[in-house]
Amino acid sequence: PDDWGIAFPGDLIPEANEVLQEADHCSRTSRKGKFPVIGIEGLDATGKSTLTESLRESFKAVLLKSPPDCIGRYRKRFDTEPPLIRRAFYALGNYITASFIANKSATSPVIVDRYWHSTAAYAIATEVSGKAENLPPPHHELYQWPLDLLQPDLVLLLTLSPEERIRRIEGRGEQKTKEEMELEANCLFRQRVEETYKRMENPACVLVDASASKEEVFKNAHLLIKRYCNTLS
């Protein structure tokens, strides 16, 4: 606690100090290099990892994710904290990822598996209850990209029917996280997350139908990237 008896996050959660130290080591630039930066977003099991891996190979890109590996070991710890603290961890993770993006985009294209749009979409959907119409209205400041965070050139949002998404989660046979179980059980929560993704601005998400085969989804994403980022051959 400080002189006023106010506890700092590091006093309550020792791991917070370690995460903050990682962040302190990062450059604070919000400027990207000359190569395109493409974010891939969507609910769990919509095919982000599958697509990002094929795009990485095809564009000889660097594949990054948020939160980045350097703080990945703290995720479980922060996932058990109340929403505000959990979201602070993911928000900071985006800024750490941004410093890697700035560095890597100087020499090659960068693909990012989840970034700010994920943090905002899940956070907003958690704070609102009921139907998607209860979300803040379109163009609300909550849907704007933070001014000090490095912006991607393009963000693709993978969309999938709830039935197919659940089939894919079950097909993976992994243990579900609390949030995945909530998403599965709470159709309204999932609708709020997806609607929030669609309302995000600067950059807005470009929708990709993820219900097609892996090859087809890759082909469509590849075409969109070439159209939006014409520096890529």
Ligand SMILES: Nc1ncnc2c1ncn2[C@@H]1O[C@H](COP(=O)(O)OP(=O)(O)OP(=O)(O)O)[C@@H](O)[C@H]1O
């Ligand atoms: N187009 C597709 N058609 C059928 N199955 C797919 C397709 N894309 C991915 N899958 C399968 O769906 C499952 C989920 O895919 P993947 O792990 O890529 O999703 P994800 O969005 O990265 O998930 P998470 O966010 O939970 O990590 C995997 O078993 C994967 O092989």
Ligand SMILES: Nc1ccn([C@@H]2O[C@H](COP(=O)(O)O)[C@@H](O)[C@H]2O)c(=O)n1
């Ligand atoms: N930039 C991010 C990334 C993730 N989250 C939160 O984590 C959840 C699960 O992510 P997966 O790695 O399992 O796909 C996700 O649903 C978000 O709640 C985030 O907030 N910001």
